[in-house]
Amino acid sequence: MSKLVSVHFVLLSLLAVSSVSLSPLWGQQVDKISVLLIDGQNNHNWKVTTPLIQQILEGCGRFNVDVATAPGRGESLESFSPEFSKYQVVVSNYNGQEWSEATKKAFEIFVAGGGGFVSVHAADNSFPRWDAYNRMIGLGGWGGRSEKDGPYVRWKEEQQRFTRDLSPGRGGTHGKRVPFLVVIRDSEHPITAGLPKTFMQTADELYGKLRGPAENMHVLATGFSAPATGGTGEHEPLLMTVQFGEGRVFHTTLGHDNNAMKGMAFQVTLQRGVEWAATGSVKQPAINGTILTSDVAAIRDPVDGGPDDFKAIPDVTSEGWVTLFNGKDLTGWSQKNGTATYRVENGTIVGKTAEGSPNSFMCTTRDYGNFELTFEVNDDPGLNSGVQIRSLSKADFNNGRVHGPQVEIECAPGESGYIYSEGTGRGWITKQQPVKDAYQNGKWNRFVVRANGDRIQTWVNGVPIADIVDTESSKSGFIGLQVHGIKRNLGPFEVRWRDIRVRELK
Numbered sequence: 001m002s003k004l005v006s007v008h009f010v011l012l013s014l015l016a017v018s019s020v021s022l023s024p025l026w027g028q029q030v031d032k033i034s035v036l037l038i039d040g041q042n043n044h045n046w047k048v049t050t051p052l053i054q055q056i057l058e059g060c061g062r063f064n065v066d067v068a069t070a071p072g073r074g075e076s077l078e079s080f081s082p083e084f085s086k087y088q089v090v091v092s093n094y095n096g097q098e099w100s101e102a103t104k105k106a107f108e109i110f111v112a113g114g115g116g117f118v119s120v121h122a123a124d125n126s127f128p129r130w131d132a133y134n135r136m137i138g139l140g141g142w143g144g145r146s147e148k149d150g151p152y153v154r155w156k157e158e159q160q161r162f163t164r165d166l167s168p169g170r171g172g173t174h175g176k177r178v179p180f181l182v183v184i185r186d187s188e189h190p191i192t193a194g195l196p197k198t199f200m201q202t203a204d205e206l207y208g209k210l211r212g213p214a215e216n217m218h219v220l221a222t223g224f225s226a227p228a229t230g231g232t233g234e235h236e237p238l239l240m241t242v243q244f245g246e247g248r249v250f251h252t253t254l255g256h257d258n259n260a261m262k263g264m265a266f267q268v269t270l271q272r273g274v275e276w277a278a279t280g281s282v283k284q285p286a287i288n289g290t291i292l293t294s295d296v297a298a299i300r301d302p303v304d305g306g307p308d309d310f311k312a313i314p315d316v317t318s319e320g321w322v323t324l325f326n327g328k329d330l331t332g333w334s335q336k337n338g339t340a341t342y343r344v345e346n347g348t349i350v351g352k353t354a355e356g357s358p359n360s361f362m363c364t365t366r367d368y369g370n371f372e373l374t375f376e377v378n379d380d381p382g383l384n385s386g387v388q389i390r391s392l393s394k395a396d397f398n399n400g401r402v403h404g405p406q407v408e409i410e411c412a413p414g415e416s417g418y419i420y421s422e423g424t425g426r427g428w429i430t431k432q433q434p435v436k437d438a439y440q441n442g443k444w445n446r447f448v449v450r451a452n453g454d455r456i457q458t459w460v461n462g463v464p465i466a467d468i469v470d471t472e473s474s475k476s477g478f479i480g481l482q483v484h485g486i487k488r489n490l491g492p493f494e495v496r497w498r499d500i501r502v503r504e505l506k
């Protein structure tokens with residue numbers, strides 16, 4: 001986190017009431033981002049889409065969402081005055097009558113003062129005559145918008161750049177609802193970093209001909225509005241950021257209805273955009289092209305994401321877990337490779353470095369394929385460690401060298417929770433590593449792992465860290481506790497594990 005962002009974050013924290021909440025799973029504090037979601041009027045079915053937006057945000061574990069519902073069309077909006085300053089970010093699912101002057105002013109002050117704002121789909125149809133709002137969203141559509149409101153902004157493929165077109169014409173159109181390719185135009189931005197360059201959104205409205213001031217606006221992604229399906233023939237902006245005073249705005253034109261919101265393209269970019277608008281950075285795990293696919297649109301029901309979904313972090317307090325360590329001795333375990341020592345002390349396994357030793361592993365004597373795994377670990381600063389999963393040791397592979405996916409353990413800031421391919425030369429399997437501080441130094445840290453088929457997911461202290469598809473590694477093997485080799489004249493260091501449990505999946 002840059003210094004600038006840190007200062008900014010402190011200011012925001014002063015503005016916003018602390019949103020720290022207790023995780024129900026193991027009582028540890030997880031900082032969640034406070035979100036206010038606004039609805040109440042929309043030419044779209046906000047009663048259906050608001051709960052979906054809420055579920056998409058809360059389901060990824062990063063957000064607490066409150067909803068503020070404005071009075072319905074035709075009613076007085078004088079009573080509608082949400083306390084914007086209680087939140088880090090406001091998400092609008094609202095397209096309707098003007099708010100009161102006081103509420104509009106309060107909203108402008110909130111965003112200009114450093115609050116986050118996210119405009120979803122038809123929220124950019126709203127408020128055609130509210131100047132500050134149009135500067136926040138950058139581009140808008142319908143409501144009488146025309147050349148008087150600003151240019152069209154389009155990506156020109158032949159010039160490889162964005163152009164601003166001030167020619168006369170209406171603002172706002174869309175063709176038929178079809179699946180389309182989201183093309184990332186800036187992969188460096190925190191919202192898009194770690195996402196594939198292109199991925200499909202499921203059938204949705206692709207907004208075109210949006211017009212607006214487009215000041216301090218940065219287009220992150222475009223979509224081709226195909227003439228064959230009633231589109232403009234232009235590469236239209238889909239995802240944008242706007243700087244408004246001190247505030248960060250994320251604008252997504254995706255998300256027409258409940259069907260469109262099942263698209264992972266909508267969900268992932270919304271989750272990342274809301275986090276960025278709130279904090280200026282994105283700590284959610286990168287999503288690769290195996291999950292966010294470019295050939296057909298990846299679909300995930302936000303209400304029932306299924307057992308593979310990130311929202312379904314395995315509940316370590318529920319039933320079905322089997323203890324791998326009895327707390328007394330190393331029954332069920334055997335050491336492979338190096339000469340680091342492992343002892344049992346006060347219900348913990350303590351691994352201690354040995355000078356001159358290669359990496360050592362205390363391994364389960366049986367193999368596990370698809371499973372959930374949890375343990376607590378407390379690692380000395382300076383000692384690299386990890387837990388092998390689905391790992392192998394074969395006489396015909398580097399003289400029994402332990403190899404396979406390793407869930408990294410390391411003091412913060414570090415790579416804890418990311419997946420390293422131990423002993424194979426592949427290096428990191430998780431290439432993108434946005435979160436470096438989920439691990440708490442000097443404390444017991446709860447790790448949770450799910451390995452199911454090709455997919456491996458990890459959480460450290462409730463924070464999602466890795467979500468990868470790994471087709472190369474073995475799908476079954478032992479679980480192993482690593483004590484890394486150390487350089488001469490360093491150490492000795494120790495690493496401690498306890499409460500090691502597994503729950504096998506079918």
Ligand code: ZN
Pocket residue numbers: 044121122205255256257
């Ligand atoms: Zn729509």
